[in-house]
Amino acid sequence: xxxxxxxxxxxxxxxxxxxxxxxxxxxxxxxxxxxxxxxxxxxxxxxxxxxxxxxxxxxxxxxxxxxxxxxxxxxxxxxxxxxxxxxxxxxxxxxxxxxxxxxxxxxxxxxxxxxxxxxxxxxxxxxxxxxxxxxxxxxxxxxxxxxxxxxxxxxxxxxxxxxxxxxxxxxxxxxxxxxxxxxxxxxxxxxxxxxxxxxxxxxxxxxxxxxxxxxxxxxxxxxxxxxxxxxxxxxxxxxxxxxxxxxxxxxxxxxxxxxxxxxxxxxxxxxxxxxxxxxxxxxxxxxxxxxxxxxxxxxxxxxxxxxxxxxxxxxxxxxxxxxxxxxxxxxxxxxxxxxxxxxxxxxxxxxxxxxxxxxxxxxxxxxxxxxxxxxxxxxxxxxxxxxxxxxxxxxxxxxxxxxxxxxxxxxxxxxxxxxxxxxxxxxxxxxxxxxxxxxxxxxxxxxxxxxxxxxxxxxxxxxxxxxxxxxxxxxxxxxxxxxxxxxxxxxxxxxxxxxxxxxxxxxxxxxxxxxxxxxxxxxxxxxxxxxxxxxxxxxxxxxxxxxxxxxxxxxxxxxxxxxxxxxxxxxxxxxxxxxxxxxxxxxxxxxxxxxxxxxxxxxxxxxxxxxxxxxxxxxxxxxxxxxxxxxxxxxxxxxxxxxxxxxxxxxxxxxxxxxxxxxxxxxxxxxxxxxxxxxxxxxxxxxxxxxxxxxxxxxxxxxxxxxxxxxxxxxxxxxxxxxxxxxxxxxxxxxxxxxxxxxxxxxxxxxxxxxxxxxxxxxxxxxxxxxxxxxxxxxxxxxxxxxxxxxxxxxxxxxxxxxxxxxxxxxxxxxxxxxxxxxxxxxxxxxxxxxxxxxxxxxxxxxxxxxxxxxxxxxxxxxxxxxxxxxxxxxxxxxxxxxxxxxxxxxxxxxxxxxxxxxxxxxxxxxxxxxxxxxxxxxxxxxxxxxxxxxxxxxxxxxxxxx
Numbered sequence: 001x002x003x004x005x006x007x008x009x010x011x012x013x014x015x016x017x018x019x020x021x022x023x024x025x026x027x028x029x030x031x032x033x034x035x036x037x038x039x040x041x042x043x044x045x046x047x048x049x050x051x052x053x054x055x056x057x058x059x060x061x062x063x064x065x066x067x068x069x070x071x072x073x074x075x076x077x078x079x080x081x082x083x084x085x086x087x088x089x090x091x092x093x094x095x096x097x098x099x100x101x102x103x104x105x106x107x108x109x110x111x112x113x114x115x116x117x118x119x120x121x122x123x124x125x126x127x128x129x130x131x132x133x134x135x136x137x138x139x140x141x142x143x144x145x146x147x148x149x150x151x152x153x154x155x156x157x158x159x160x161x162x163x164x165x166x167x168x169x170x171x172x173x174x175x176x177x178x179x180x181x182x183x184x185x186x187x188x189x190x191x192x193x194x195x196x197x198x199x200x201x202x203x204x205x206x207x208x209x210x211x212x213x214x215x216x217x218x219x220x221x222x223x224x225x226x227x228x229x230x231x232x233x234x235x236x237x238x239x240x241x242x243x244x245x246x247x248x249x250x251x252x253x254x255x256x257x258x259x260x261x262x263x264x265x266x267x268x269x270x271x272x273x274x275x276x277x278x279x280x281x282x283x284x285x286x287x288x289x290x291x292x293x294x295x296x297x298x299x300x301x302x303x304x305x306x307x308x309x310x311x312x313x314x315x316x317x318x319x320x321x322x323x324x325x326x327x328x329x330x331x332x333x334x335x336x337x338x339x340x341x342x343x344x345x346x347x348x349x350x351x352x353x354x355x356x357x358x359x360x361x362x363x364x365x366x367x368x369x370x371x372x373x374x375x376x377x378x379x380x381x382x383x384x385x386x387x388x389x390x391x392x393x394x395x396x397x398x399x400x401x402x403x404x405x406x407x408x409x410x411x412x413x414x415x416x417x418x419x420x421x422x423x424x425x426x427x428x429x430x431x432x433x434x435x436x437x438x439x440x441x442x443x444x445x446x447x448x449x450x451x452x453x454x455x456x457x458x459x460x461x462x463x464x465x466x467x468x469x470x471x472x473x474x475x476x477x478x479x480x481x482x483x484x485x486x487x488x489x490x491x492x493x494x495x496x497x498x499x500x501x502x503x504x505x506x507x508x509x510x511x512x513x514x515x516x517x518x519x520x521x522x523x524x525x526x527x528x529x530x531x532x533x534x535x536x537x538x539x540x541x542x543x544x545x546x547x548x549x550x551x552x553x554x555x556x557x558x559x560x561x562x563x564x565x566x567x568x569x570x571x572x573x574x575x576x577x578x579x580x581x582x583x584x585x586x587x588x589x590x591x592x593x594x595x596x597x598x599x600x601x602x603x604x605x606x607x608x609x610x611x612x613x614x615x616x617x618x619x620x621x622x623x624x625x626x627x628x629x630x631x632x633x634x635x636x637x638x639x640x641x642x643x644x645x646x647x648x649x650x651x652x653x654x655x656x657x658x659x660x661x662x663x664x665x666x667x668x669x670x671x672x673x674x675x676x677x678x679x680x681x682x683x684x685x686x687x688x689x690x691x692x693x694x695x696x697x698x699x700x701x702x703x704x705x706x707x708x709x710x711x712x713x714x715x716x717x718x719x720x721x722x723x724x725x726x727x728x729x730x731x732x733x734x735x736x737x738x739x740x741x742x743x744x745x746x747x748x749x750x751x752x753x754x755x756x757x758x759x760x761x762x763x764x765x766x767x768x769x770x771x772x773x774x775x776x777x778x779x780x781x782x783x784x785x786x787x788x789x790x791x792x793x794x795x796x797x798x799x800x801x802x803x804x805x806x807x808x809x810x811x812x813x814x815x816x817x818x819x820x821x822x823x824x825x826x827x828x829x830x831x832x833x834x835x836x837x838x839x840x841x842x843x844x845x846x847x848x849x850x851x852x853x854x855x856x857x858x859x860x861x862x863x864x865x866x867x868x869x870x871x872x873x874x875x876x877x878x879x880x881x882x883x884x885x886x887x888x889x890x891x892x893x894x895x896x897x898x899x900x901x902x903x904x905x906x907x908x909x910x911x912x913x914x915x916x917x918x919x920x921x922x923x924x925x926x927x928x929x930x931x932x933x934x935x936x937x938x939x940x941x942x943x944x945x946x947x
Contacts, residue, residue, distance in 0.1 A: 001785055003777040005741035009855040013112055021869050022117040026582060026595050028071035034599050035062040035074045036576055036638075038607030038615070039124075042078050042103035044088065047110045048730040049749070049761055050647035050723045054606040056746050057644060057755050057817060059116045061604060063851035064812045066117075067875035073599060074117055075579040077124035078104055081132075082568050083219065083235050086483040089514045096483040096514070100127060110733060115742045115854050117871065124578045126571030127483070131578065133505035134590035135570050136488040138622065140498045141629060142206040147254035149173040154254075154628035157200060164188045164199075175254035177202035177209070197495045205251045205625065206477060208496060212320050212386050213476055214348070215243035220516040220523075221480040222247065224567065224614065231350045242320065242344045247478040248487065248564065252621045256280050256470040258635075259620055267640040269756075275612040281471025286455050288394060288464040290315065290367040293375060295327055299367055302389040302469045306458065307450030310439035311396040311417040313407060314377045315367050316360065318386035319343040327378065329364030336361050336380060343382045351382050358409045370463045371440060381406065387473045417442075475618065477567060482514045482523035484565030490532035492559050503537045506561070524563040533558045572615050573622040576602050576637055590631075601634040609643035616641070642815060645757040646722065647749070649729030652684045653677065653717035654695075661701075665710040666717045679716070680728045682735075686764040689713045720760045731761055743853035744770040750817040750852065772825050773856055776849070779832055780842060780860050788864060793838040795882075800830045801841050802882040808848050809878065817852070824849055839864065844876035892917060893944040894926050902943075910937050917943050 016022065037058050040051070062074035078100075085096040085103075104125070111118070124131055145154045150173045163172060168184040180202050188196070201207050214223040218238035222245065227234050252259075260280050263273045285304035292299060299315060317324055319340045328336045339361040343351075360381035367376045383402060384393055397407035397414040407414050417439050436442040441457060442450045458464025486506045488499040499506060509527035517525040524530060533540045534557040544558045574590070580599040581591040601623075619637050627635040654663050655674040664672055666688075683694040692714055696702045707714050723730055736745045747769040753759040780788055793801075804827040811820040827845065836842065843864055850857030850870045861870040888906050890913075891898045900922045904913060914935050917923055927947065936944040 001781045001783065003774050003781075003856070005743065005773070005856070006738070008859045009113070009115065009737075009742050012855045012858045013115060015858070015869070016117070017112070017120075019869070020121065021871060022072075022074065022119050023121055024073040024075075024119050025071060026580075026598055030069055030071040032599060032603075033062075033065045033070040033072050034580075034601070034603045035065070035072060036579070036602045036605050037076065038605070038611065039077045039079050039572070039575065040107060041082050041084070042080060042100060042107045043084055044099065044103050045725055045730070046103070046106045047733055048723055049733050049736060049745070050649075052111075052114055052733060052745070053647050053749050053755075054608075054644035055111070055116055056114070056749050057642070057815065058604065058606045059746075060750070060817060060851040061812065061815075063117055063854065063871060064875070066871050067847060067851070067873060069874065073122075073579065074119060075122040075124075076111065076116070076118040076120065077122075077575065077579070078107070078126070079568065079572055079575075080104065080125045080127040081484045081571060083221070083481065083483070086481055086514055087219070087235070089483070093513075097127065100483075113737050113742055114733065114745060117854070121583055122579045122581075123583075124575055126485075126575065129505040129507050130586065131575075132485040132571060134578070135485050135566065135574070136499075136504050136506060137501055137590065138574060138626070139206060139566070139570070140488055140501070141631070142250065142625065143204050143496075143498055145205045145625070145629060146203040147175040147205060147251065149175060152258065154205060154625050156629075157204060160203060161196075161200070174203055175251060177207075194493055194495055201496075205254065207249055207251065208246060209249050209474075210244055210246050211249060211474075211476055212242055213245050213247060214240050215245070216240045222476060222478060224476070224569075231346060239345065242346075242348070244320070245478075247476045250475040250477050250618075250621070252475050252618070253470060253472055255621050255624055256282070256472045257468075258624055259472075259617065262620065262624070262636055266636050266638065268638075269641070269643065272609060272612050272616075272641065272643060275609075276617055279472065279613040279617065283469045283471075285467060285469065286451075286458065286464050287390075287467040288370065288458060290370065290376070290394070290463075292323070292327055292378070293366045293368055295365070297323055297326060299323065299378070299392050300390045301392045301394045302467060303394055305396070305399060305451070306454040306464065307436055307442060307445070307447060308396045308399045308417060309369075309371065309394070309454055309458075310436075310442065311398045311415055312369060312376060312394045313397060313415055314379055314395045314412050316379050316381045316384050316393050316395050316406070317363070318384040318391040319380045319382055320386040321380070321391045324363060324380055327363055327365035332362060332364035336363060339380065339382075346382060348385055348387070351385065354383070358405055360406060360410065362410075370458060370461055377412065379406075379410070388471055389469055475621075477570070478564035479567045480516060480522035481565050482508070482511060484567065485570050486524070486565055487562035489562040490534075490559040491562070496562075497559070499532065500537070506539070508565075509539070522563045522565070524561075524565065530561050530563075531558050532561050569615055569618045573619040574626070576605075576619075577632065596632055601636060602638045603640060605638040605641045606644055607641075608646075642755065644755050645753075645759060647752065648720050648758055648760045649723035649727060649731070650681065650760055650762060651678050651719045651721055651727045651729040652681045652688075652690065653719060654679050654690070654714070655717070660706075661704065662706040662708065663702075663714070664708040665713070666715040667710045668708055676717070678719075678727050678729070681731065684716055688715050688718065690716050723761065731763060736763070736766065740766050740770045741773070741855070743773055743855050747772070747821055747852055751821040753818055755815050755817060769821065772828065773853060775832065776824075776828050776853075776856065777860070779828055779836070780863065786863050787837055788839050788842050789837050790840075791838045793840045794834065794836075796834050797831065797836050797838055797841045798882040800827055800834070800836075801844060801876075802879055804845070804848060805876045805878045806883075809875070812851070820852065824852070846870060847873045847876055888940055890917075890941075890943050892920075892923065893942065895947055896944060899926055906940060908939075910939055913937050913939065913943065917945075 035058050037055050062072050066072050080100050085100050088099055089096045144157050146157050146160050147154050165188055166185055168188060170182050214228055216223050216233045216238050219233055223233055223240060228240050232238055233240055260282060263276060283304050285302060286306035288301050288303060290299045360379045363378045363380060365378045367378055369376055395403040397404040398416045398418060417436055436445050436450045442453060455466045486508055488504055488506045489496045509530050511523055511526040513526060514523050516522055529539060529541050531540050531542050531545045540558060545560055546555050546558055577591045580595040585592055623637045624635045626632045653676045655669045656663050656677055658673040658675055679695060680698055683691045692707055721727060733745060744766055748766045751769055804823055807823045808820050846857045846861050857870050886906060887903050889901050889903045892900050892902050902920060904916060914937050930947055932945045932947050934946050
């Protein structure tokens with residue numbers, strides 16, 4: 001009876017689907033365990049073999065926890081809004097919903113054929129209106145909330161309005177815009193409705209503001225920092241510039257300290273936590289105010305070293321700083337404007353990373369030093385960012401290397417205020433003991449004392465105070481795209497109004513094209529029916545919009561809707577809660593209170609480290625907010641998080657002789673000026689030989705090419721790099737499953753190496769694990785059928801089983817899946833050598849293997865007579881007694897040379913060991929009648945007879 005893996009796998013995949021084998025229950029006597037993968041974006045290319053790595057690991061753990069008696073929730077869905085589908089729609093005119101649906105069907109087929117134990121009844125799609133209705137609702141809750149510094153929590157905005165009407169805002173400790181004026185209760189009550197709305201917008205957790213954004217003209221949209229690589233868009237490689245736009249923003253900065261503190265409560269890797277700590281960027285120091293000479297203006301800066309204030313010899317503003325246009329002199333204006341234009345073409349990330357380039361322009365203006373009253377030249381430089389801190393720095397060249405380099409480059413004087421410190425070095429390396437000199441009241445003080453004194457003196461002048469600052473900035477939440485969540489927002493006299501929950505979702509309208517309009521509006525500006533009728537609470541034609549301010553017009557209650565859509569991270573910031581609710585109960589809640597209370601949060605989350613400062617930070621922010629408002633019972637979404645490594649592709653390279661259409665084989669390329677061109681790895685065999693005929697058919701450039709061969713073959717070069725369509729090194733899991741089976745794919749991906757590490761794919765290597773599965777099959781089945789019986793297990797059988805149980809359980813708990821695969825191979829080899837047929841051994845072995853290779857395990861389990869899925873079987877219990885040795889195979893030596901071995905009980909006394917050895921026939925033969933001088937016995941180790 002052969003191992004027909006394709007038939008077996010199709011059979012059990014159908015069984016799991018028909019019987020809802022992995023459907024989780026929201027009420028169970030079992031303890032709960034929630035295992036989740038970062039859900040995929042369904043691209044048109046489908047999965048390659050690198051994508052399932054994390055899914056296989058999470059599936060092994062989910063199956064293991066079921067065996068251990070847990071009620072496991074292991075759902076899956078699709079992050080189905082996004083830019084790629086929109087770009088494809090722009091190119092082809094096909095609606096993103098159609099291509100997304102097609103792509104999802106491909107993903108679902110591929111995921112099913114790999115045998116994942118997902119509860120598909122709870123599937124979510126972020127582009128489904130029934131889902132994004134609740135994303136819109138969460139946005140509204142953020143809009144209707146403010147953040148209290150005293151309580152470190154969000155509260156309804158209605159409570160703040162009550163305070164304003166009874167007390168004004170002077171005593172309110174809130175996270176809000178910087179430009180909020182103090183008003184009394186009397187003044188508040190006299191403000192117009194529009195004025196009140198404008199003030200409240202400065203306090204709301206989501207708000208409209210003019211912000212510096214990353215604008216990509218080619219894509220027609222704003223990009224987040226993590227969507228930009230080397231100054232160009234990650235998607236398509238298009239140039240990105242900095243531009244001011246009115247955008248929706250999220251006040252994530254209010255949660256900076258809590259996001260930092262929360263990292264101490266979750267089981268994440270140190271590297272991931274450090275990424276978030278650095279991104280949040282907490283700094284303790286002081287805010288200092290410099291007056292600008294000849295202008296009614298001030299420059300606020302934040303510094304971690306207020307003690308160095310006497311070392312300030314110039315100031316640097318971000319080129320985008322609002323003050324630049326006000327203070328620049330006529331003589332410097334042209335140079336400043338040219339510099340600003342050039343800077344706009346560089347991304348913030350590039351500017352932060354570039355520590356070598358020294359560039360800047362003098363504005364012609366001066367600030368006044370708070371203490372010396374000396375004039376300080378004001379420069380602009382692109383190493384200062386408008387959105388970080390105040391967008392201005394006080395430059396201390398004797399204490400900061402970059403300031404020093406800048407001052408040297410532009411011949412700016414450098415005062416030295418550090419006693420005995422070479423100003424060409426970084427002076428803060430030993431800041432605890434640095435002595436301040438030549439600094440008036442700070443003379444002779446070390447860092448700590450000088451810092452306190454400087455803050456005190458600044459406070460006395462009214463030009464500074466102690467302050468904690470964070471690098472984390474509020475997150476821009478608007479995108480100029482079509483394929484995203486519409487905002488539930490309409491505008492009355494320019495002020496945003498929210499649409500009530502009962503009228504959600506606000507669905508995407510139909511548009512003729514998916515590009516921005518000719519006037520530069522987002523794609524939704526092309527919609528003809530995109531206005532909100534407050535009389536009927538429906539979306540109506542734009543032609544009916546109230547023409548506010550036009551003579552003869554009247555307010556008919558119909559207003560324009562928001563034209564931007566939400567970013568990709570909106571739907572992914574709460575989707576894990578949606579899975580908690582069974583599909584049938586999702587209508588009136590994003591998840592019911594009972595479901596949220598039962599599942600709480602994700603116990604194990606697996607996904608890529610590239611999401612550290614995007615999705616993982618935003619979702620933590622949303623959960624903390626939802627916890628503040630009582631919508632959920634937890635304030636962290638993911639208890640334990642593991643980043644899977646990347647499976648790398650092995651690219652194939654051909655060598656074209658420069659200026660020709662001739663390609664030379666790898667071994668003959670020396671002496672030629674060649675260009676490296678990557679080709680499809682699927683037309684290259686395991687010996688690195690390319691199929692030239694298939695290459696000619698693959699791309700037109702090879703059709704009439706000449707190939708210089710070595711020994712009749714063209715040998716390609718190899719390069720291990722990211723698996724990507726760009727490098728033509730993608731391996732499709734469909735072909736692997738067809739040729740070797742899903743169980744082979746699952747085992748091989750785990751066998752490649754530790755889960756967290758990057759490792760190269762080599763299709764040739766899969767034959768090893770496929771051979772193991774055949775050997776496993778033969779352990780249970782031969783040509784006559786099942787050969788497992790009720791034979792009593794031998795001592796060796798039990799030893800092999802129980803050392804396997806212990807190792808596999810330890811490996812799974814420690815996520816060391818690669819070593820488990822090796823353990824299975826050893827166990828099967830040993831049991832085969834032992835000719836084991838005992839059901840008492842082979843039945844529990846199947847349970848151990850089933851999380852890794854579920855299809856073959858299910859088939860053999862059923863052959864053993866079980867009518868329930870193996871997933872319901874308890875995990876075998878380890879019994880240490882089977883690993884405890886009861887005897888010892890003693891080496892018996894004569895004058896230090898071992899002549900034979902003798903197995904004796906471990907509890908035998910020293911005298912009995914000696915008597916038994918001396919009476920043995922081989923000892924008698926060795927001694928040939930001689931009497932030994934002495935017999936050395938070390939119990940449990942050796943016997944040495946000295947003659």
